[in-house]
Each structure stands twice: as C-alpha cells, then as structure tokens.
Amino acid sequence: MTKPLRFGVFVPQGWKLEYTGWSAADAWARSVELARQAEQLGYDHLWVYDHVETVPRREATHVFEAYTMLAALSQRTSTIKLGELVTCASYRNVGLLAKEAACIDVYSGGRLILGLGAGWFGREYEAYGYPYLADRERLRVLDESLEVIRRLWSEETVTFDGEHLHFVGAYCDPKPIQQLPPLLVGGGGEQVNLRIAARHADATNWQVDLESFVRKSGLLARYCEEIGRPADAVTRTHGPDCRLFDTEAEARAWCEEPDGGNLWGGEPVDTYLADNLVGTPEQVVEKTQAFIDAGCSEFILWLRDFPGDETLRRFMAEVVPKLRQ
Numbered sequence: 009m010t011k012p013l014r015f016g017v018f019v020p021q022g023w024k025l026e027y028t029g030w031s032a033a034d035a036w037a038r039s040v041e042l043a044r045q046a047e048q049l050g051y052d053h054l055w056v057y058d059h060v061e062t063v064p065r066r067e068a069t070h071v072f073e074a075y076t077m078l079a080a081l082s083q084r085t086s087t088i089k090l091g092e093l094v095t096c097a098s099y100r101n102v103g104l105l106a107k108e109a110a111c112i113d114v115y116s117g118g119r120l121i122l123g124l125g126a127g128w129f130g131r132e133y134e135a136y137g138y139p140y141l142a143d144r145e146r147l148r149v150l151d152e153s154l155e156v157i158r159r160l161w162s163e164e165t166v167t168f169d170g171e172h173l174h175f176v177g178a179y180c181d182p183k184p185i186q187q188l189p190p191l192l193v194g195g196g197g198e199q200v201n202l203r204i205a206a207r208h209a210d211a212t213n214w215q216v217d218l219e220s221f222v223r224k225s226g227l228l229a230r231y232c233e234e235i236g237r238p239a240d241a242v243t244r245t246h247g248p249d250c251r252l253f254d255t256e257a258e259a260r261a262w263c264e265e266p267d268g269g270n271l272w273g274g275e276p277v278d279t280y281l282a283d284n285l286v287g288t289p290e291q292v293v294e295k296t297q298a299f300i301d302a303g304c305s306e307f308i309l310w311l312r313d314f315p316g317d318e319t320l321r322r323f324m325a326e327v328v329p330k331l332r333q
Contacts, residue, residue, distance in 0.1 A: 011240070011243060011305035011306075012305065013300065013305055013306070013331060013332060014052040014053065014305065014306040014307075015051055015052055015306070015307050015309065015323075015324075015328060016051055016052055016053035016054060016055055016089070016091070016306065016307065016308045016309065017046050017051055017054065017055065017308070017309045017310075017311060017320065018054070018055045018056065018057070018093070018308070018309070018310050018311070018314075019039050019042060019043045019046075019054050019055070019056055019077070019081065020035075020038070020039055020042065020314040020315050021039060021056055021057065021070075021071060021072040021074075021077060022035060022062065022069060022070040022071045022072060023057045023059045023062055023063065023071050024062070024063060024064075024310075024314075025062050025063075025064075025065075025067060025069065026314045026315050027069060027070045027315065028067060028069045029069075030070065032070050035070050035072075035315075036072065038315050039072070039077075039081075039315075040080075040081070040084050042314070042315065042317060042320065043081050043084060043085055043088075044084060044085060045317060045320060045321075046088065046320060047085050047086070047087060047088040049320065049321065049324045050324055050328075051088060051324065052088065052089060052306075053088060053089035053090070053091055053121060053306075053308070054081065054085070054088050054089070054090055054091070055090075055091050055092065055093045055123075055308050056072075056074045056077050056078060056091075056092055056093075057074065057092070057093060058074040058092050058094065058095045058096050058099065059071060059074075059129060059132060060073065060132060060135075060136060061129075061131070061132050061135055063129075063272075064272040064273070066131070074092050074095065075092075075108050075109075075112065078090050078092065078112050078116075078120075079111070079112050079115055082112055082115040082116035082119070083115065085116075086117075087119075088119065089119045089120075089121055090112065090116055090119050090120055090121065091120070091121030091122070091123050091192065091308075092121075092122065092123045092124075093123045093192070093194060093213060093247060093308055094123035094124055094125035094192065094193075094194030094195075094213070095122065095123055095124045095125065096125060096126075096127035096129075097124055097125065097126060097127060097146070097149045097150045097153040098126075098127055098138060098139070098141070098146060098149050099127070099136075099138060102152075102153045102156055102157065102173055103156075103160060103175060103178055103180065105153075105157070106156070106157045106160040106161060106180050107160075107180050109122050109157070109184070109189065110160075110161060110180060110181075110182055110183060110184045110189075111182065113184035113185050113186055113189050114182050114184065114185055117185065118184070118185035118186045118189075120184065120186065120189040121189065121190050121192055121211075122157070122189050122190070122191050122192065123191075123192040123193075123194055123213070124150060124153060124154060124157075124191060124192070124193060124194065125150065125193065125194035125195045126143075126146040126147050126149065126150040126195055126201070127146055144200070145172070147197070147200050147201060147204065148171055148172060149172045149173070150193075150195075150201075150204060151204050151207075151208075152168075152170040152171065152172055152173045153173065154191060154193070154204065154207075154208035154209075155168075155208070156168050156170075156173055156175065157191070158188060158191070158208075160175075160178065160180035161180065161183060161184055161188055161189070162183070162187075162188060164179070165177045165178060165179055166178045166180070190210040190211060191208060191209055191210050191211075192209065192210065192211040192212065192213055192245070193205040193208060193209035193211070193212055193213075194212075194213050196212075196214040196216060196220070196224050198223075198224065198227055202224060202227050202228050202231055203231050205228060205231075205242060206228055206231035206232045206234075206235060206237060206242070207235060207237075209242050210241075210242065210243065211242060211243040211244070211245055211306070212224075212228065212242055212243070212244055212245065213245045213246070213247050213308060214244075214245075214246065214247070215246070215247040215248060216246075216283075217282065217283040218283075218298055218299060218302060221244075221246065221299060221302055221303075221304065222302050222303075225244055225302065225303050228242060228244075243305055243306055244303050244304050244305065244306075245304065245305075245306040245307065245308055246299050246304045246306075246307050246308070247307070247308040247309070247310070248283065248284040248285050248307070248309065248310070249280075249284040249285065249286055249309075249310050249311075249312050250284065250285040250286065250292070250309040250310065250311055250312065250319060250323060251285075251286045251311065251312040251313055251319050252287075252288070252289055252292060252318070252319045252322045252323060252326070252327075253286075253287060253288060254288065255288060256287060256288060256291065259281065259286055259287045259288070260277060260281070263277045263280060263281065263286075264277060270312065282295075285307075285309065286312065289322065289326040289327055292323070292327050293327050293330045293331060296327065296331055297331060300331065309323070311323075
C-alpha cells in the first residue's frame with residue numbers, strides 16, 4: 009500500500025537558541041506567524057520539541073513549553089495537524105499527559121499527533137529534578153505509557169498495575185475527537201525501542217542517515233511480522249535538518265562559518281550534508297527522494313534558517329512539486 013507523501017515542519021520555540029536576544033513576546037509572535045505561514049503554504053503538520061532547556065549549550069533564554077504551545081497554536085491555526093517530536097514519557101504523570109493530549113485534540117478539532125519517547129537529555133532531568141532512570145527502565149516506562157494512554161482515551165475507567173505506572177479506576181475525559189489520535193514513537197534503538205514501536209506505533213521517527221534508515225525499517229518490519237502486524241501499519245517518518253542554498257559553495261561556507269560554525273559536536277561537513285536536507289534545491293530533491301524510495305512517506309523538518317522563513321517558502325515551492333510529480 010502506497011502511503012501519501014506528507015511534509016511537516018517544526019515551529020521554533022527557542023530550544024536551539026534561535027530566539028536568543030529576542031523578547032518573549034516577540035518570539036511568541038514570530039512563532040505564531042511562522043505556524044500560520046506553514047499552514048497557508050500547504051504543510052501537513054506542525055511540530056514542537058518537548059524540552060525545557062537549550063542545546064547545544066545551556067543558556068538563560070526562552071524555551072516555550074510543548075503542550076501549552078500546542079494548545080495555543082490550536083487556536084491560531086485551523087487545518088494543519090499538531091504534534092510533539094517527541095514527548096518525554098517521564099516528564100509528566102502519564103494520566104495527566106493523556107488528558108492534556110485529549111484536550112488539545114478537542115481544542116484543535118481533532119488535529120493531534122501524539123509523539124512519545126523514552127527521553128535522553130540527562131542534564132535537563134537533573135536541572136528539573138526528574139529521576140533519570142536506566143535506559144531499560146525508561147524504555148519500560150515508554151512501553152507502559154503507550155498502552156495506558158490508548159486505554160485512557162478509549163475506556164470509561166482504567167485500572168493498571170504496571171512496573172512503573174499505576175492507575176485505579178481513572179477517568180480521562182474529555183475523550184479525543186479522533187477516536188484514537190495517532191501515536192508516533194520516537195527513538196531507533198534496535199533491540200527494544202523498535203519492538204515497542206512494532207507493538208504500539210502508528211508512526212516512527214528516526215533522524216539518521218539513509219543506510220541506518222533502511223536497516224531500521226527492515227528490523228521494524230520483521231518485529232511487526234513476529235507479532236502478526238502488517239509492516240505498512242507503521243508510517244516511517246524522517247526528521248532531518250533542512251536549509252536551501254542557491255549553490256553548494258554557499259552551503260559549505262555556511263557549514264564552515266567561524267566560531268564553531270553551524271555544525272554541533274564536530275560533525276564533518278561532508279557527513280552533515282549527506283545526512284541532512286541541506287544544499288541546493290536539486291540536491292535536496294535527490295536526497296529526499298532517496299528516503300522516499302527507502303520507504304519514508306513523511307518528513308518532519310527542522311529549518312536551519314529559523315526564525316527566518318526563506319527555506320519554509322522555498323522547500324514548498326522548489327522541492328515538494330518535484331517529489332509529488
């Protein structure tokens with residue numbers, strides 16, 4: 009079954025320092041403006057990160073909180089889907105999270121996509137006093153959360169006694185407008201995380217190179233087969249950086265800017281350009297098509313010229329039409 013090709017973008021919220029030096033009011037106004045522009049341009053979904061402190065370095069600057077931001081954007085947009093990439097399963101009581109998500113689905117008229125992951129940002133956990141469990145335990149919390157959230161959305165009351173989560177006759181009303189909002193599972197761990205996705209996910213998201221995407225897709229298909237679930241029941245999405253330039257030389261110059269440049273962690277320029285949708289429109293079309301050929305049907309883009317809008321406009325005008333021919 010061929011899935012429709014869809015494109016989404018993040019709404020800047022300050023997590024990657026894009027609002028350093030802005031007032032909070034001006035930053036929020038710009039986020040609303042970009043969200044509305046994305047909807048008008050024809051993007052299929054808008055996304056926010058579930059983080060409370062900045063990367064690649066900690067700074068005292070704005071990071072708008074994910075769920076209050078989505079609730080607000082639900083009132084400033086009308087048709088575009090709204091999602092989190094991805095909610096940290098251990099940042100909130102899961103019953104409260106299910107209720108918050110259901111309320112946003114109601115506020116938005118049925119536009120929520122709930123992304124959920126195990127969490128990874130240890131320094132952020134420390135700063136906010138969240139217990140940072142071992143990898144296995146965080147994945148167990150994710151697994152239980154995915155089961156309980158669907159039950160809270162669909163059953164009148166829920167009783168659940170898990171390893172980490174416990175509910176006794178819990179109500180979760182209002183129910184979502186969508187019978188069950190789609191669940192996107194983040195993370196690509198190949199032994200446990202992908203098996204969790206095979207059991208629970210409507211979609212996955214991996215921010216990886218093409219070879220890794222192909223390998224993870226194959227493993228996910230195998231894990232789905234093992235439990236009797238069709239492999240194409242899970243939509244594969246990709247979440248790369250994206251920025252358009254007129255020439256490859258301009259793209260490379262941007263990557264190599266002084267004072268640390270625009271690449272984090274010392275990543276080689278050639279690797280970054282190969283693995284992200286950064287380059288000329290022709291190069292970005294070619295790289296995007298390679299992921300489509302590998303089974304990716306939806307893209308969730310972090311635009312590296314935020315809070316500008318050049319790539320937001322050019323991607324929809326110069327890239328998407330060639331992919332949808």
